[in-house]
Amino acid sequence: MDQIVRTSEQIGAALRRRRKQLSLSQAALGQKTGLRQATISDIETGAAAASMATLTDLMAALDLECVIRPRSKGSVDAIEDIF
16 A cells, blocks of 8 residues: 655654564564664654665665655645544
8 A cells, every 4th residue: 555654753654564564573674674673763753864775775674665756735634644
């Protein structure tokens, strides 16, 4: 299912949902990516400023891809209701 994300918190939530779908712990994902469990936790809560390289490493480990497109006209509140 496609997910629309516009904030770091929404990106983190999407990564967390996918990690849980795959039945991976943060520690197991850390082993796959070379990241510390604490770093993954910070990213999933939107607390960390992650580099693009870190995000793409996480997406690859979770078998996700990013699609860039023009922003839909829905309000931020309507988008957040999805989550």
